[in-house]
Amino acid sequence: MAGSAQSPRARYREQTRAEIKDIALRQLAEGGTGAVALTRIAKEVGLSGPALYRYFDSRDALLTDLIRDAYADLAGAATAAAGALPEGTSPRARLQALGAACREWAVAEPHRYLLIQGTPVPGYTAPADTLDSARAVLGPFLPAFAQAEPTASVRPVVAQMTEWAARDTAVAGWARTRVPAGAEGVALAGAVLGWTHMHGAVGLEVSGQFEGMGHDGATLLTAQIGLLADAFGLA
Template identity: 70%
Template sequence: MAEAQQGPRARYREQTRAEIKEAALRQLADGGVAALALTRIAKDMGLSGPALYRYFASRDDLLHALIRDAYDDAASAIGAAAARSVDAAQSPRERLRALAVAYRAWAVGEPHRYLLIQGAPVPGYVAPADTLDRARAVLGPFLPVFAGGTPGAGVAPVVAQMAAWLDGDPAVGGWVAEYVADAAGPAGAAGALAGALLAWAQLHGSVGLEAAGQFEGMGHSGGTLLDAQVAMLADAFGLE
């Protein structure tokens, strides 16, 4: 409906912006962020440099758009997996695995986009403020999985630090409350946050290496490693 209400000029602008982003993604896939060059994108699309800058004011402006899109797509993939697992009445342990599998599938299916948002920082680049909210949307579905768990002694220090963080940062508390409204279960909000944080760290460790091609030639599957990590994390939080 919104697209139908746009005029021809607005539709052309959005189409051109989409084509510029696609060209930028091809450059990222070929050579990473270092390969991203607006002048080459303009040449490939048959545009002049000044014409391209009417759509994206700078390389950083284009990076903003690519990073926002990547976070939003990752959040959609994980959110869809969360919805399916809830509909299927899966156990917390099964739900954790479903989310982890979705995280890995998106990352290894779009490695250049994953590394754009989770890889090494781009020198001189400052991400927009709304990036934090988008990153939290990716991790949000993990929170309710851990809320009903019973954290063991091995993760107790992390839970304690998360409790202090929640007490001192209302914004974090608000984010957790969006996903764990009543903080039910032995773990509560602090345990949920600790679980989500550790899940992110565990997943990024293995998935980031796989997306970067570091597992090539090694004698294991990224999926097998992921299953082992998920099982250990579920055990640490007493997920049934």
């Protein structure tokens, strides 16, 4: 059965919401989260302040939509990178490809990356479902650690992640969608440590902390991920 077409009013609403978000993203790029102002957006869109609230009832609601969109795009970049890998790609090469894809997205969209991985917005609390969005980014990393052989340096993290998976059935179930039963703890440890390695290096890069230093961000991230792969005994 063919899907029902949107009404003109629904299309207009979606178009207006998209325009509002585009303006907010421009403000975000120009001055960070503090520059996102509903009054300025309303003026540019041609709406009164009260009329704008029919589309987003608060600045936090607008930020939440931007955060969800950013996580979805970053997860899409990671998923696409994983899907493009040839059959038989080694776990180490998989990890490097995923890290590179996430970095490329962050460098191309620094304001959006910092919205989700930078300094928390004062007074803003993200809704619980953004945790699922963050997990969608980490998901493609889990299979790289399915057959890992952790070295002594990371075994304490593996032990804690294994205990976490035993306590939290939702986390364990999510991990088992990516790795065999029994590998949840090591895969979670690898993904979490991968997150810290990747976002530590990338976050410093996109916030301009490496300017004037004699290295390339891609080279640094490759080295960081290589050290992580060594710690987990990845081939």
